[in-house]
Amino acid sequence: MTGRRIAARTVAAVLVAGCAACTSWQPRQAPRPSHAASNPPATSAPAEGTPALDALLPFSPSRLQAAAVLAGRFTASWDSWSWRQSPAAWLTRLLPMTAAELRPALAQAAGTPGVLAQRDATRQAATATAAAERIRDLTPGSVTVAVTVRQVITSTSGTTQAMASFAVTLTPRATGWAIWDLEPASAGNS
DSSP states (O other): OOHHHHHHHHHHHHHHHHHHHHHHOOOSSOOOOOTTOOOOOOOSSOOTTOOOHHHHSSSOHHHHHHHHHHHHHHHHHHTOEETTSOHHHHHHHHGGGBOGGGHHHHHHHHTOHHHHHHHHHHTOEEEEEEEEEEEEEEETTEEEEEEEEEEEEEETTEEEEEEEEEEEEEEEOSSSEEEEEEEETTTOOO
16 A cells, blocks of 8 residues: 555545534534524535545545546446457457546456457357446555446356446546556455
8 A cells, every 4th residue: 555545544534534523513502592693594505614525635526536437437348248249349449538547457358268268169248337336545646446347148058147346447537537447346446
């Protein structure tokens, strides 16, 4: 684990603990408002001296939303394939979404002879849909999104359904994101 991740996790833990303490603390006797006082208008601005949540995040909420969307799109493409589709065609869909460091591993996965032979022998095809569930890790240099995938697999023996969970790590690109790593959720990306 890098020093940045440890520092980011430490800051996040302190903020969470502070927020939990603030929300759970109750005064013994709440002061009653005077009849002449009116309720202040509700605002979305933080209290004076308290930074807005956006200021505490390494990326804007809209940029994090874009990361979650890309993580879902990539994972659905990863788990959608057909025995009729060449490994190159499968890769062509994935490569524009990936960081250069991930491309050699994808090329190796695309051409796994045993997997391709099994798909061909049973005429397997899979269609996947994915949903980003939550942000699992957030640092100034990456975000890891937990993604759940539902896959429908058809073959000569019928149709089956499968579910899987992945941890998808993305790194910032100029104005967007690139997939840097994909692992089963149980394995990590930490």
